[in-house]
Amino acid sequence: MRGITSIGHVAIKVKDLDASLDFYRERLQFPEMLRLKNEDGSTWLVYLRITDDQYLEIFPGAENDRAPGWNANGVNHMCFIIEDLDATAERIKAAGIKLTAEIKQGLDGNRQAWIEDPDGNRIELMEMHPDCLQFKAIAELRKQRQSA
Structure with a gap:
């Protein structure tokens, strides 16, 4: 819009x-x-x-x-973009925050880990991979705009 x-x-x-x-x-x-x-x-x-x-x-x-569960209506989670997920995960662990899911590669090609705040709000920590689906989609959108 x-x-x-x-x-x-x-x-x-x-x-x-x-x-x-x-x-x-x-x-x-x-x-x-x-x-x-x-x-x-x-x-x-x-x-x-x-x-x-x-x-x-x-x-x-x-x-x-606690925040509503994973399948409840409403906002499902927040996502914070991270430059160096390994270093950030170590800093977060050192600050006493437990990862609720260890670092892994998501279906979109990005690396991610998960934490929860004191109210159970789910937070994704995402390191964007240069070849991820989001960047490919943005490149395709820009290409379509240029040819229009």
Whole structure:
């Protein structure tokens, strides 16, 4: 759709804000950019930086202890692009985060590993292979645009 240029942020609702901030801000090292407060002074959301124009919004006060299961309606997982998956996986393990699936090659040709946040939100860590299906599809799309 014309006019949409990228994903700006992903917003998640969490049960324990402190545990989520420890996970995302301290362990994954996403810097806190800002907090928005409710009229009573409580935190409405915390805005964390993934890149200069991609963010994670964390809203406290979730009703459930865990995110819906793999087959539930809604967002299935988040995916973070990783430059060096082996080094990142080691850093994540050293930060006390367990890989829920070891590094493997996905059907798209990319290398991936999986983790979960404290609320059970599934996170894919993906190292894009230069010959992956996504890059092939983008090249084909660009080729079609040029010939049109």
